[in-house]
Amino acid sequence: MTERANGRPDARRAQVRRHRRERQIVVFGVLVIALAFTGVFAAGVYKGDIDGPFSQPFVTPVGEFESDVTLVCPPVNSTPMLHRNVGVRVLNGSDVSGLAGSVSSVLDERNYVIVTTANWGRTYAGNVRIVFGPDGVRQAYTVAQNFDGDVDMVLDNREGTLVDIVLGEEYQSANLRSTLAPELDPDLILTANAECLPVGLITPEPAPRSLPANPVDEKKKQDS
Incomplete structure (x- = not known):
């Protein structure tokens, strides 16, 4: 009864909750930073600015496209000009x-x-x-x-x-x-x-x- 009256158990519980919140903030902060880095890295790989972990690129870099097609497409959904x-x-x-x-x-x-x-x-x-x-x-x-x-x-x-x-x-x-x-x-x-x-x-x-x-x-x- 004396410990409860003096508030020691409540103080310990408050300290535990505080530590838990601090750990959550740290964990979520690390996750946000990791997701941001992953997004930037993925965008760089997609654009061809960064070498990805795979041997086959997601897109063909400009200047490396090869095709036998020589016909130019008309502008999309265009009609004849005046x-x-x-x-x-x-x-x-x-x-x-x-x-x-x-x-x-x-x-x-x-x-x-x-x-x-x-x-x-x-x-x-x-x-x-x-x-x-x-x-x-x-x-x-x-x-x-x-x-x-x-x-x-x-x-x-x-x-x-x-x-x-x-x-x-x-x-x-x-x-x-x-x-x-x-x-x-x-x-x-x-x-x-x-x-x-x-x-x-x-x-x-x-x-x-x-x-x-x-x-x-x-x-x-x-x-x-």
């Missing part, structure tokens, strides 16, 4: 005289900006070859809708949005689609006709040494 915002250069890669001029006249009627027409300088054996840079992917797919048959989409490292259209030996006038063709629906989502990859994963070809000025790009610079 034709007045697409500058094209029409090149004749065949032996048919005047081919570039006749095709450019039709595209001009469809409100594309015809930058120039010329001979390609060499022969293209295929149907239509469309060449564009990283900034002109949507423009290129907009142009490609005009043509039926095999259309070769080629990415090079040019600056700007100018799209080159090369007409080849297999091209025929019937390969230029009518404006009533369902493929020319302005609300149709742009799609690739083969396996493709985002533009950042395709190695571009060298661009021509010189390209004509694209009025569309010049206008954008002035507006900005």
Whole structure:
């Protein structure tokens, strides 16, 4: 009764509870620090900034991606651009005289900006070859809708949005689609006709040494 009256058992219990709380604080603090470190480490491994404990990486580091795919995907869920915002250069890669001029006249009627027409300088054996840079992917797919048959989409490292259209030996006038063709629906989502990859994963070809000025790009610079 004297010990209880003097509060000694209560003091001991209070001390035990205090020690228990202190241990809990230490344990939880260590766990929080460990979880934080684990999260940072896992994020570093995922990004490829830190070597992980496994021989197989979670992601392929930039610059080590390899693929035989050369086709660039159109922007996700994108529709054709307004034709007045697409500058094209029409090149004749065949032996048919005047081919570039006749095709450019039709595209001009469809409100594309015809930058120039010329001979390609060499022969293209295929149907239509469309060449564009990283900034002109949507423009290129907009142009490609005009043509039926095999259309070769080629990415090079040019600056700007100018799209080159090369007409080849297999091209025929019937390969230029009518404006009533369902493929020319302005609300149709742009799609690739083969396996493709985002533009950042395709190695571009060298661009021509010189390209004509694209009025569309010049206008954008002035507006900005």
